[in-house]
Amino acid sequence: MLISASKSQNGEYSWFFKPAGHEQPVCFGGDGLPGEYGALYLGDPDEKVVYLTFDAGYDNGNVARTVEILHENEVTGAFFILPEMARSHADVLLKMAEYGDLICNHSTTHRNMAKIADYETFAQELRGCEEALEKYTGLKMAEYFRPPEGAFSKKTLEFCRRAGYAPVFWSFAYADWDNAAQKDAEWAYNKILDNLHNGMVMLLHPTSATNAAILDRVIKAIKSQGYRFGTLDELAFYAKTGFSFASAQSGNALSRNPGRADCVALTFDDGPHPEYTPQILDILKKYGVKATFFVIGKNAEAHPELVERIIAEGHEIGNHTYSHPYLKNCGAEGYVKDAQKLQDLLTERFGVTPAFFRPPGGGYREDVARGIEGLGLKYVLWAWHTDARDWASPPAASVAKAVLSTVEGGDVVLLHDYVAGKSPTPEALERIIPELIARGYELVTLSGLFCG
Numbered sequence: 001m002l003i004s005a006s007k008s009q010n011g012e013y014s015w016f017f018k019p020a021g022h023e024q025p026v027c028f029g030g031d032g033l034p035g036e037y038g039a040l041y042l043g044d045p046d047e048k049v050v051y052l053t054f055d056a057g058y059d060n061g062n063v064a065r066t067v068e069i070l071h072e073n074e075v076t077g078a079f080f081i082l083p084e085m086a087r088s089h090a091d092v093l094l095k096m097a098e099y100g101d102l103i104c105n106h107s108t109t110h111r112n113m114a115k116i117a118d119y120e121t122f123a124q125e126l127r128g129c130e131e132a133l134e135k136y137t138g139l140k141m142a143e144y145f146r147p148p149e150g151a152f153s154k155k156t157l158e159f160c161r162r163a164g165y166a167p168v169f170w171s172f173a174y175a176d177w178d179n180a181a182q183k184d185a186e187w188a189y190n191k192i193l194d195n196l197h198n199g200m201v202m203l204l205h206p207t208s209a210t211n212a213a214i215l216d217r218v219i220k221a222i223k224s225q226g227y228r229f230g231t232l233d234e235l236a237f238y239a240k241t242g243f244s245f246a247s248a249q250s251g252n253a254l255s256r257n258p259g260r261a262d263c264v265a266l267t268f269d270d271g272p273h274p275e276y277t278p279q280i281l282d283i284l285k286k287y288g289v290k291a292t293f294f295v296i297g298k299n300a301e302a303h304p305e306l307v308e309r310i311i312a313e314g315h316e317i318g319n320h321t322y323s324h325p326y327l328k329n330c331g332a333e334g335y336v337k338d339a340q341k342l343q344d345l346l347t348e349r350f351g352v353t354p355a356f357f358r359p360p361g362g363g364y365r366e367d368v369a370r371g372i373e374g375l376g377l378k379y380v381l382w383a384w385h386t387d388a389r390d391w392a393s394p395p396a397a398s399v400a401k402a403v404l405s406t407v408e409g410g411d412v413v414l415l416h417d418y419v420a421g422k423s424p425t426p427e428a429l430e431r432i433i434p435e436l437i438a439r440g441y442e443l444v445t446l447s448g449l450f451c452g
Contacts, residue, residue, distance in 0.1 A: 012114035015041075015150030015169045024197050025171050034167065037157035040144070040235050041169035043199025048227040050196070051235050052077035053168065054206040055106060055146060059089040060179070066206040066215060067092060071099045073219045074405065075229045076398075078168070079206070080106035080146040083132035090136040097139055100398035102232055104144040105129050105165065114153040122159040144168050144232050166236055170203035177205045189214045193221055201235070233392035237361065240326070253364055253379040254356075254412070257449050261409030264441045265449040266291040266433075267382065268425075269320055269358060270391070271417035272299055272306035279426040280417050281309060287433045289443040291315050294358045297322030297342040299418065300350075307350055316445040319343055319354040319377055327363030336371035343375055356380045356446050380446060382414035383407075388428070391416045396427035403432050409441065412449065 017025040027041050028034060034041065043049055052070070056063050056079050063085075070077055079096055081103060086093060096103055107113065108128030116122045130141045145165040147156060152167065160167045172195050176183065183191075188210045192202070204211050222229075257263075266284075271277045271293060284291055293310050295317060300307050310317060322341040325334075339357060347353045357377035359368070369379050388402040403413060415425050436443060 011153045011155075012112075013152055015147075015152070017171055019172075019195055020197070021195060022197050024199060025195075027169070027171055033154065034152075034157060034169065035239070037161050037167065038236070038239060039157065039167040039169060040232060040239055041201050042171050043201070043230065043235050043238055045198050047198055048225070049198065049230045050200045050202060050222055050227050051230050051232060053146070053170065053201060053203050053232070054079045055177075055203065056080065056085055056206050057082040057106065057110065058084045058207065059092055060207050062209060062212040063089070063206040064092045064095070065212045067095055067099065067101065069212070069215045069219070070101065073216065073223075075219055076100045076102070076231060078102040078104050078142070078144060078232045080104045080144070080168070081129065081133070082106050082110055083108055083129055086129075086132040086136040093133065093137050093139065097137075097395060098397065100394055100401070102142040102144065103133060103139060104142045104146065104168070104232070106146055107148055108132075110148045112149070112151045113147045113156050114151040116159075117155060119159050119162060122156070123163055126163055126165065142232070144236075166232075166239075168201070168232065170201045171197070172200055173203035176208040176211055179207060179209070182208060182210045185210050185213050189217060189221075192218055196222060196225065196227070231389065231392075233389055253369065253381045254446075254450060255381045256383045256408070256412055257410045259410065260449055262440070262442055263410060263444045263449050264407060264436055265412045265444050265446050266415065267294060267318070267358070267380075267412060267446065268292070268415050268417040269294045269360075270299070270324070270419070271295055272303045272310070273418040273423075274303055274306070276419070276423045276426060277303070277306050277310075277417045280429065281313060281315075283426060283429045283433065284315070285313060287437065287443075289433055290445050290448070291443070292318050292356065292446045293417065294318035294320035294356075295342075295346075296320050296324050296418075297345050298324075300342070300345065304349070307346075311350060311352060316356075316447055317346060317350070317352050317354050318356040318358055318380070318446065319346070320358055321360060324360045326361050327359055327365060327368060328361075332365065332367040332371055335368055336375065339372060339377070340375055343377070355451075358382075378450070380412065383411035386411050386413055388413070388415055390423070390425045390428065391419050393419055393421035393424060396424035396431070399424050399428035400431035403428075404435055407436070410449070412446065
């Protein structure tokens with residue numbers, strides 16, 4: 001299944017990849033069909049990043065051990081579960097959630113999903129697992145789905161899209177699933193390291209005694225080679241927008257000011273939001289902190305009273321475009337015009353002229369940067385080592401930990417006052433702000449960080 005393709009007469013496929021050592025492997029024979037439906041299986045070819053994923057149908061003690069190893073190494077993974085995990089090992093799943101791991105869908109019955117031809121049957125396979133997770137833990141399933149054994153069809157991909165799930169495959173795996181035929185630990189360790197590649201989506205079975213024995217060494221070895229560990233939320237964002245840390249860092253954009261090591265700038269994207277922006281403003285006011293809000297034009301028009309409150313309370317307004325387009329999908333001229341539309345709105349309606357621009361998704365391109373600078377705006381991203389990813393609605397503790405364990409003086413910290421789901425940001429701020437103040441940082445606007 002890992003090396004050669006298979007396709008039946010009725011359009012059923014088995015996922016496969018061709019190993020290429022430290023180069024990215026060719027997945028699914030180079031056929032782009034899965035990617036057209038948002039399937040995830042490889043990240044940025046230019047970035048040293050690894051995505052850890054685990055298929056966990058049950059626990060024999062090694063899953064719980066795996067979760068602790070990840071936590072000890074300050075790494076998170078994505079666990080694709082079956083209902084048995086929720087029924088019999090709810091404590092392990094709750095620990096995953098506490099540590100910031102993603103709990104994802106591996107179906108209800110572990111059947112061959114490629115053979116399902118009607119949507120309702122397919123959807124029930126997803127719902128059964130979702131319902132078991134919520135019943136036994138109270139948790140919500142992350143909307144990522146791995147078809148059992150990598151079996152899928154075009155309908156599988158279509159049904160995933162209809163159900164709001166991203167299919168997840170892999171760019172590395174080895175035969176680790178048979179507990180009665182475990183590989184030698186040194187062989188497995190070398191197998192993984194010999195195939196380490198940029199954008200690697202690693203599939204492991206956490207029930208494996210071999211994996212449990214080597215995982216700590218594997219993680220440390222991967223880090224020692226200059227790789228970092230990413231999340232599926234990040235990988236999905238890359239697939240959707242083309243954004244990657246590697247490409248963005250190469251651009252001439254502001255992300256930190258080491259010369260102001262006594263300061264940290266908190267910034268909030270995508271608002272204003274009628275529920276979360278007021279909560280965030282209340283917290284900032286409570287601690288006497290000023291921040292920068294990168295607003296979207298449509299949201300500013302929908303909630304002008306919140307823009308006015310942001311301004312009245314001494315915070316800074318930044319330009320986040322009028323309609324939130326992703327740079328991947330736009331020409332430079334249209335993109336700059338969208339930013340200009342918001343700039344005009346803010347100046348004419350609210351009497352403020354932003355000095356800073358942040359592109360949705362962190363996209364960077366030289367021609368766009370020149371156009372933005374032509375509007376009198378400074379192009380701003382954020383400190384890459386401090387990425388809370390609060391837009392994906394992880395637990396507030398995970399957001400706080402992501403910031404507090406990585407932040408450095410002079411950093412621009414990215415947060416959001418508008419998210420699609422339930423926002424963890426207000427609760428996280430109640431942990432982040434007092435701790436940063438206790439460490440002696442002054443919390444400032446972007447003007448305070450770069451122009452003060």
